[in-house]
Amino acid sequence: DTEVTQTPKHLVMGMTNKKSLKCEQHMGHRAMYWYKQKAKKPPELMFVYSYEKLSINESVPSRFSPECPNSSLLNLHLHALQPEDSALYLCASSPSGEDTQYFGPGTRLTVL
């Protein structure tokens, strides 16, 4: 089973709201990732967690706050977002961080 699940599928929020995106995998993978994908563009890396520790932060604004509570779960906390943050947010996992990444279906976020 190579399934990565993400909730919610869709999220609409105002600029003053606080919300969270959730990602889960039960494949025993030790690396997890957040990517942002704007319409008709490729995914862009935001964060990498390796063995539950943040290992890469691609200069993402602090209004995005990642969290890895355990090896199966990855959250992305959102606060005071801007309309330009509207995008598809993809989660991925890989066994060790140096091999194939498996992607979830994404959360489509709209910021009003």
Next chain:
Amino acid sequence: AQSVSQHNHHVILSEAASLELGCNYSYGGTVNLFWYVQYPGQHLQLLLKYFSGDPLVKGIKGFEAEFIKSKFSFNLRKPSVQWSDTAEYFCAVNAPGGGADGLTFGKGTHLIIQP
């Protein structure tokens, strides 16, 4: 840092035509190479990958790709496309050996297969 260039942003083919999508990367060290596909309304799926060994790799759905190190290329091919191959295709790379590394994607190729 790595970079990836995909030469064809929009490709339109008829069913049964042959396909070749170009991908070149820029990086001075060892890379892992991937092709992912994103069907309309679906999530990114791995088509094939190259880490080492035989430079000609075969993937799912009849796709194959050839790694040519001297040309920094990893072109995707399929001898006979089907209408169901309509999708967005992304070439991606990462650099092994330094721990967990994110993928760097090319800009993608939007492939439309006409019946």
